[in-house]
Amino acid sequence: MNRRLLLVSNSTLHGSGYLDHCQQHISNFFGKDVKKVLFVPYALHDRDTYTRTARDKFKTLGYEVESIHEAKDPVDAVRRAEGIFIGGGNTFRLLKSLYDNKVVAEIRKRVLEDGVPYMGSSAGTNVATISISTTNDMPIVYPPSFSAIGLVPFNINPHYLDPDPSSRHMGVTAVLMQFCVQGLREGSMLLVEGNKATLLGTTKARLFTRGKPSVEYDPGSDLSFLLTDLN
Amino acid sequence: MNRRLLLVSNSTLHGSGYLDHCQQHISNFFGKDVKKVLFVPYALHDRDTYTRTARDKFKTLGYEVESIHEAKDPVDAVRRAEGIFIGGGNTFRLLKSLYDNKVVAEIRKRVLEDGVPYMGSSAGTNVATISISTTNDMPIVYPPSFSAIGLVPFNINPHYLDPDPSSRHMGVTAVLMQFCVQGLREGSMLLVEGNKATLLGTTKARLFTRGKPSVEYDPGSDLSFLLTDLN
Numbered sequence: 367m368n369r370r371l372l373l374v375s376n377s378t379l380h381g382s383g384y385l386d387h388c389q390q391h392i393s394n395f396f397g398k399d400v401k402k403v404l405f406v407p408y409a410l411h412d413r414d415t416y417t418r419t420a421r422d423k424f425k426t427l428g429y430e431v432e433s434i435h436e437a438k439d440p441v442d443a444v445r446r447a448e449g450i451f452i453g454g455g456n457t458f459r460l461l462k463s464l465y466d467n468k469v470v471a472e473i474r475k476r477v478l479e480d481g482v483p484y485m486g487s488s489a490g491t492n493v494a495t496i497s498i499s500t501t502n503d504m505p506i507v508y509p510p511s512f513s514a515i516g517l518v519p520f521n522i523n524p525h526y527l528d529p530d531p532s533s534r535h536m537g538v539t540a541v542l543m544q545f546c547v548q549g550l551r552e553g554s555m556l557l558v559e560g561n562k563a564t565l566l567g568t569t570k571a572r573l574f575t576r577g578k579p580s581v582e583y584d585p586g587s588d589l590s591f592l593l594t595d596l597n
Numbered sequence: 598m599n600r601r602l603l604l605v606s607n608s609t610l611h612g613s614g615y616l617d618h619c620q621q622h623i624s625n626f627f628g629k630d631v632k633k634v635l636f637v638p639y640a641l642h643d644r645d646t647y648t649r650t651a652r653d654k655f656k657t658l659g660y661e662v663e664s665i666h667e668a669k670d671p672v673d674a675v676r677r678a679e680g681i682f683i684g685g686g687n688t689f690r691l692l693k694s695l696y697d698n699k700v701v702a703e704i705r706k707r708v709l710e711d712g713v714p715y716m717g718s719s720a721g722t723n724v725a726t727i728s729i730s731t732t733n734d735m736p737i738v739y740p741p742s743f744s745a746i747g748l749v750p751f752n753i754n755p756h757y758l759d760p761d762p763s764s765r766h767m768g769v770t771a772v773l774m775q776f777c778v779q780g781l782r783e784g785s786m787l788l789v790e791g792n793k794a795t796l797l798g799t800t801k802a803r804l805f806t807r808g809k810p811s812v813e814y815d816p817g818s819d820l821s822f823l824l825t826d827l828n
Binding site: 458498499500501502504505506508511512 | 732735743
C-alpha cells in the first residue's frame with residue numbers, strides 16, 4: 367500500500383497565520399512533482415472565501431489550488447487530482463458534503479490505490495479515519511453515515527484536550543477509551559507513508575486503546591504499529 | 598398545552614452528590630400526586646447501575662422508580678408513566694435507544710397531550726428539544742435522525758462553556774449562532790409549565806439567536822417568549 371497522508375490537528379496555531387505552523391511539512395509532503403492540489407472546502411459554509419484563503423497560502427508554497435466546489439464534476443476532479451487537501455470546519459457538514467457529492471469512495475481509491483498524497487487538517491483529518499465518532503464538533507447536519515474515508519484503521523481526535531485534573535468531567539476520556547484513538551493536540555501531525563506512521567510537530571499525542579491505559583508519544587515517535595495492528 | 602418540563606443542565610455539581618443541587622426543584626416539580634417516576638437510563642452503557650443510582654436518589658425524595666429498560670414493553674411503560682425522568686450520558690446513544698425502542702412519539706404524546714411531567718438532565722435535556730444538533734457529545738453511535746422528542750421549539754446546549762477570551766477557538770459560539778439556542782451553564786435549569794418558561798438555578802444562561810447578538814439571562818428570568826416565538 368503506497369498511501370501518503372499528512373494529518374494535521376489544526377490549521378492555525380495561536381498567534382500564527384493559516385497553516386504557518388506546518389508549512390515546511392506541507393512542502394516536504396507534496397514535494398516538487400505535485401503542481402496542483404485539489405482543495406475540499408466542504409467543512410465551511412462559505413466555500414469561496416475558504417478557497418481564497420487556501421489558494422493564497424498554497425501559492426506561497428509554490429502550488430496551484432483547484433477547489434472541488436468549482437469543478438463541474440467533483441468525482442472527475444478527484445480522478446484528475448495530483449494531491450488532495452481537505453480543510454477543517456464542521457466535521458458533520460464535511461462528511462455529509464463528501465457523501466452528497468459521491469466522492470468518499472473515489473478519494474479512498476485514489477489515495478490507497480493510486481498513491482495520491484492526502485493532507486487533512488482538523489475535520490479533514492477526522493474524515494480520513496474509519497469514522498467521525500471522535501469529533502468534538504456539533505451535529506449541525508445529518509450525514510448518511512458516520513463511516514468516513516477510511517485511509518487509516520483507527521480514529522483520531524484532532525483537538526484532544528487534557529482533562530482538567532480538578533474537574534469531575536471525565537466524559538471525553540471515558541468515551542475515547544472505547545476506540546483505538548490517536549489524540550492529537552494543537553500543533554501535532556501524523557505522517558503516514560505506506561505502512562509507516564510518524565508523529566510530527568511540537569506537542570505529544572496520546573493513544574487510547576480499549577481496555578488499556580492510555581500512552582503518551584513524543585514528536586518523532588514511530589507509530590507504525592497503529593497501521594498494522596488493525597490491518 | 599399543559600406540558601410540564603424540568604430541564605436540568607447537569608446531574609451533579611462539583612462537590613455534591615447525584616441530583617443534590619436540584620433536589621428541592623425535583624420535589625416541587627413532581628409534587629405529591631406522582632408516586633412513581635419512569636426512569637430512562639439509555640444514555641449510559643450500564644443501565645442497571647445507573648438505575649440503582651437514580652432509584653436511591655429518588656427514594657430519598659419519596660418517589661418510586663421504574664426503569665424503562667426493566668419493562669417488558671417500553672412503549673407500554675411510557676403509556677403507564679405518571680412522571681418521566683431521562684438521565685444524562687451520551688446524547689447519541691440516548692437518542693438512538695429512544696428510536697430503537699420506539700418511544701420518541703409516545704413520550705411526546707404523553708407529555709404534550711396528557712401533561713405527564715418530564716424531567717431531563719444533560720443528554721435528557723438535549724433530547725427534549727427539537728434536535729440534538731447542539732450537543733457537545735461524541736457521535737459514538739448513529740441514530741436514525743438528529744430530530745428529538747420536540748417538547749420545546751428550540752435547541753438547548755446543556756453544558757455551555759464561556760469562550761475563553763484569550764483563545765482563538767470561536768468554533769462553538771459560531772455554531773450556536775445558527776440556532777435559537779438556550780445555553781445552560783452548570784447549575785442551570787429551565788422550568789416549563791404550559792406556555793410559561795422560567796430559568797431556575799444558580800447561574801445565568803445565554804440565548805443565541807441567528808443574526809442577533811447573544812443575550813444573558815439571570816436565574817428567575819421569564820423566558821416564555823422562547824415558547825411562543827417559534828410556536
